[in-house]
Amino acid sequence: MRIWILLILFFGVTPVTAQTVKSPEEILAVFLGIPYRVDGCVDGQGRYTLFTGYDKFFSTPGLNCSGFVLEASRILLKRNIPLSVAINDRLGDSGPGAPLGQDWDFGWDMILNISEGLERVLLLPGNVRADPAAGSGLAPLGFDLHAPETWRELPDRIRSNHLYLVSFSKTSGQRGSSSLKHYHVALLIRISEKDWYIYNTTQKRGKVYRENLGSVQGRNRFLNAYANTGNARKHIFIIELPL
Secondary structure, three states: OOHHHHHHHHHHOOOOOOOOOOOOHHHHHHOOOOEEOOOEEEEOOOEEEEOOEEEEEEEOOOOOOOHHHHHHHHHHHHOOHHHHHHHHOOOOOOOOOOOOOOOOOOOHHHHHHHHOOOOOOEEEEEOEOOOOOHHOOOOOOOOOOEEEHHHHHHHOOOOOOOOEEEEEEOOOOOOOOOOOEEEEEEEEEEEEOEEEEEEEEEOOEEEEEEEEEOOOHHHHHHHHOOOOOOOEEEEHHHHEOOO
C-alpha cells in the first residue's frame, strides 16, 4: 500500500484501476480501516513492524496511533523519517528510570521530531502562535479539550492546505508514574469551510478512523471518546505545518 502511494506522489505512476491521489483527504483515505496493532508501525523500508522490536515484521497491516501518525506524515510531508528519529527522546527526560516515568512525553516528542526542520508553529489558546520547541512536554499543554472556549476558537484556527499534528495529554494518577502523560497522537485536516476531520486509531475502535469535528454529531462522539475521568483534565498540543 505504502509503495503504491509513494509511486503516485513522487513519480506520477497511476495504476490502471485507480485515480491519481493528490489531496490530503485522498491520501488519508487509504489508511482508514487499517487494523489497530499494539505498538504497530512501519519502518523506513515500508515493512510493518513494532516500535519495540524493529526486527519483527508482519505480512498484514497494523498500526497504533503513533505508527499511523508517523506513516501518514511521511507521505503527506514527503519525508521518509526513520523510526529512530521519530522516537528520539528530545530532552533526555523520558528514558528507563526517568523521574517522570518512561515515555511520559512520547507523543510530544514524536510530533516535534516529525516536524523538525519544517516551517511549523504551535497553536495556543487566545489566538496565540508560538515556537513548538520552546517549551517542554510539561508546558505549554495547549487547548483544554473540554473547555467551551476551546470549541469557540479552535474551528477558526484550523486552515485548509495545512497539516496539524496533535498530542493528547492527561494527568495519570497511576502510582509510580508522572502525573502527566502525552498518551495519544492524531492528525487534523480541513477539507472545506464547514468540514474538518481528526484522524487517529485506538485499541477500542480497533482501526484507523476519522471524525468530522465540523459537525455536532462528530464532535460529540469525539469528545465522548476522550472524556475527562475523575479530576484529570485532557489537553491537545497542536502543531501546524503548511502542505
